[in-house]
Amino acid sequence: MTEAPYYPMQRESRCPFAPAPEVRAMPPVARVRIWDDSTPWFITRHADQRALLNDPRLSIDEKLDGYPHMTAGRAAAAPHIPSLITNTDPPEHTRLRRTVNGPFMVKRVEALRPRILEVIGSLVDEMLAGPNPADLVQAIGLPVPTLVITQILGVPYADHKFFQESSSKAISHETAPEEAAAAGQALGAYLSDLLVAKMADPADDVLSEMGQRVKAGEMSHAEAVTMGSAILIAGHETSASMISLGTLALLTNPDQLALLRENSDDPKFVSAAVEEILRYLTIVHTGVRRIAVEDIELHGETIRAGDGVIFDLSGANWDPAEFPEPDRLDLTRAARSHHAFGYGVHQCLGQSLARVELQVVYSTLYRRIPTLALAVPADQVEFAMEGVAYGLKSLPVTW
Amino acid sequence: MRVELDEPKCVAAGQCVMVAPDLFDQRDDDGVAVVLNSSPAPDQEDEAREAAAVCPAAAIRLVQA
Numbered sequence: 001m002t003e004a005p006y007y008p009m010q011r012e013s014r015c016p017f018a019p020a021p022e023v024r025a026m027p028p029v030a031r032v033r034i035w036d037d038s039t040p041w042f043i044t045r046h047a048d049q050r051a052l053l054n055d056p057r058l059s060i061d062e063k064l065d066g067y068p069h070m071t072a073g074r075a076a077a078a079p080h081i082p083s084l085i086t087n088t089d090p091p092e093h094t095r096l097r098r099t100v101n102g103p104f105m106v107k108r109v110e111a112l113r114p115r116i117l118e119v120i121g122s123l124v125d126e127m128l129a130g131p132n133p134a135d136l137v138q139a140i141g142l143p144v145p146t147l148v149i150t151q152i153l154g155v156p157y158a159d160h161k162f163f164q165e166s167s168s169k170a171i172s173h174e175t176a177p178e179e180a181a182a183a184g185q186a187l188g189a190y191l192s193d194l195l196v197a198k199m200a201d202p203a204d205d206v207l208s209e210m211g212q213r214v215k216a217g218e219m220s221h222a223e224a225v226t227m228g229s230a231i232l233i234a235g236h237e238t239s240a241s242m243i244s245l246g247t248l249a250l251l252t253n254p255d256q257l258a259l260l261r262e263n264s265d266d267p268k269f270v271s272a273a274v275e276e277i278l279r280y281l282t283i284v285h286t287g288v289r290r291i292a293v294e295d296i297e298l299h300g301e302t303i304r305a306g307d308g309v310i311f312d313l314s315g316a317n318w319d320p321a322e323f324p325e326p327d328r329l330d331l332t333r334a335a336r337s338h339h340a341f342g343y344g345v346h347q348c349l350g351q352s353l354a355r356v357e358l359q360v361v362y363s364t365l366y367r368r369i370p371t372l373a374l375a376v377p378a379d380q381v382e383f384a385m386e387g388v389a390y391g392l393k394s395l396p397v398t399w
Numbered sequence: 400m401r402v403e404l405d406e407p408k409c410v411a412a413g414q415c416v417m418v419a420p421d422l423f424d425q426r427d428d429d430g431v432a433v434v435l436n437s438s439p440a441p442d443q444e445d446e447a448r449e450a451a452a453v454c455p456a457a458a459i460r461l462v463q464a
Contacts, residue, residue, distance in 0.1 A: 054457050094410065101411040101430030106420075271417075336418065336453050345410045347455035352413045 004039045007032035007310060008286050011390070016383055017249060017281060018327060019314035029301045032310060036075070040068035040289075040308030041301075044315030046322035046339070048298065053344030058290040058309060060346060062087045067291045068308030070388070084226075090345060099219065100227060100349065103152060103206045109353045112151065116360045119147045124368045128399070133375035136395040140365065141244035142168050145236045148357055153191070153228060154198060154205025162190070167236060184229075191228040195221065206231065235350045238283060241391030242354070243361050246277045248395060250366065252378050253329045257366060260331055264363040273331040274358045279338035280329050282314040283389040288342050313339045371399045400444050401462040402437045402451075408458035415454055419446035432458070 009020030018024075023044055032042040043049055052058055062069065062078040069075035081087060085097045102108065120140070127139040146164045149155075155163050169175050169183035191207070199211035210224040219227075250257040263269035287310040296303040303309060316339040318326035323335065341348035348354070366372060374381070375396035382393040402422060411430030415423040421443060424433045439447045451459040 054455075091407075094407065097410050098429035098431065101425075102428070104413070105411065105425045105427075105430045106413040106416040107425065336414075336449065341455075343455050345408075345456050347410070347412050352417065355417065 004031040004033040004042075007034055007042065007312075011285070011383075011385060013379075013383075015327075016385075016390075017245075019282070019285075019312065019318050023312050023315045024318060026315075027299075029299045029303075034068055034310075035072060036069070038066075038068065038308060040310050041303050043298075043309060043311050044319070046316040046319040046337075049311050049313075049316045049339060050343055052290075052296070052298075052309070053288070053311065053342070053346075055296070056089070057292060057294040057296050059089050059293045060087055060093075060290055061089060064291050064293075064306075066306045066308055068289045068310055070286055070289065082223075085349065086346070093345060097345075097349070099213070102209065103231075104350055104353055106352050109356045112148065112353075113356055113360060115151055116144075116148055116357055117364065119151075120144060120361055120364045121368075123147075124365065128369070133396050133398040136247055136397045137240070137244045137392055138168075138394070140361070141240040141247075141392075141395070142236075144243060144357065144361060145239035148239075148353075149232055149235060152206050152353075153194075153231065154203055154207050155194065159190070159194075163187070166190070167232065170233075184233075187232065188225060188229055191232075192221070192225045195224055195228065231350070234348075235353060237387065237391065238389050239354055239357055241283045241389050242278070242281065242358055244392045244395050245281050245283065245390075246358070246362060247365070247372075247397075248374075248378070248381060248392065249277065249280060249329060250362075251372070251374050251397075256329050256331050260362060261366045261370065264367045267359070269331075270359050270363045271355070272333075272335070274355055274362060275338060276329065276331050276333050276335040277358070277362070278340040279317045279323065279333075279335040282317045282338075282340050283391065284313055284340070284342075285385075285390055286388050287312050288346075311339075313342065316343075369399050373398055400439055400447060401464055402434050402439060402447055403460040403462060404432055404434050405458045405460065406431060408456045410456045410458075412455050415450035415459060418453060419443070419450040422447055423450060438464075 005022050009022045011020050026044055028045045030042045031039045033039050123140050123143055127134050146167045150163055166183045166187050170180050195207055195211055198208040202208035213219045214221055214224050260273055290309045292303045292305050292307045294305050320326055341351040375398040384391045384393050409431045415432055422436050422439055424435050426433055451461050
């Protein structure tokens with residue numbers, strides 16, 4: 001066996017949307033080397049991921065010895081993290097997930113669609129009234145998810161400015177780490193106070209709902225704050241990246257952009273387009289991680305109990321056996337079987353919200369600004385590759 | 400075709416509701432899927448197949464009548 005390559009791998013700056021070249025060149029069951037010098041298994045094919053990510057012989061219990069942690073920090077923290085949907089297997093996972101599904105149900109996020117439409121409408125108005133060129137990351141990408149989340153959590157209008165500034169600071173790639181941490185702490189403290197206020201004076205929002213659960217003894221105050229922060233963090237950078245990167249991908253594929261603009265009124269077309277853009281970009285690029293709890297035979301190799309396993313989602317989403325000509329952005333493709341939200345019982349909790357958000361943004365933005373164009377050559381757009389999900393530092397656009 | 404839901408497996412990802420809103424809904428208190436129509440009409444069978452295919456927990460089974 002040749003030496004295991006280091007993971008995560010770097011995408012090529014020449015074609016930044018494609019998985020790192022090594023991902024596509026690896027055999028279906030391979031080994032990679034990670035930060036602690038361990039060599040977990042590496043699974044890149046769509047069919048194998050689909051089979052294994054629902055296989056009870058693999059566990060997400062990050063406290064087990066041999067779990068392939070993302071970073072040294074995560075490894076150090078793992079023993080101290082309480083049971084959450086992100087570190088438990090069924091049936092415990094099923095029980096926990098059912099306590100948090102409510103706000104992310106399809107009918108609940110569909111009910112937000114008109115409000116999301118208003119949000120994007122006024123942000124577009126503001127951008128068009130401001131200086132040209134503008135940075136689409138700051139003007140649209142970051143504020144859309146923030147404003148949607150303020151709506152879901154029930155953040156009062158008077159606090160929007162604080163909330164938006166702190167959120168942007170906490171997640172922007174342009175913020176120094178200490179400043180980002182301070183902003184994150186300020187948000188946690190803010191959410192804790194807001195939860196108390198919502199318990200005294202409930203409204204129709206998620207924090208009020210969690211406040212009632214706290215009162216009923218179904219969850220602790222700390223759990224509710226953690227969940228509120230998780231909604232904020234998990235739904236923020238990812239949606240922001242999808243808006244900005246999706247816009248760049250469409251601007252560099254003008255035929256597809258034209259097609260989307262012409263079909264903006266067709267919900268079926270827009271919905272399929274969102275799935276294809278999710279597949280094509282696969283922004284989460286540090287792998288989904290598990291540990292084997294029993295031996296597993298796969299393509300002539302034996303994954304032993306106690307071995308770590310990493311699934312690279314971009315590998316599955318650019319697997320030509322599932323998606324022919326995967327390097328072509330084709331908005332008419334049947335792409336819904338992609339793994340951009342992962343696969344298996346841990347598939348993204350907020351996926352329906354993300355879908356509605358992206359459907360509204362992609363069907364509004366390019367129709368409202370038909371002359372939208374890059375203000376710099378495409379190869380000068382600066383990517384932010386270092387996070388769990390990749391994104392853009394800025395996207396200079398003109399119209 | 401008959402649609403069966405293995406309820407204990409359901410993680411309420413909601414994909415079935417998105418692709419086949421006439422066949423599936425979600426329970427208000429915990430988001431768990433509910434089968435609205437377990438005998439899809441011929442023109443709904445493709446939707447049923449897609450719902451089963453995209454369910455991340457493999458909780459939807461289609462039984463050919």
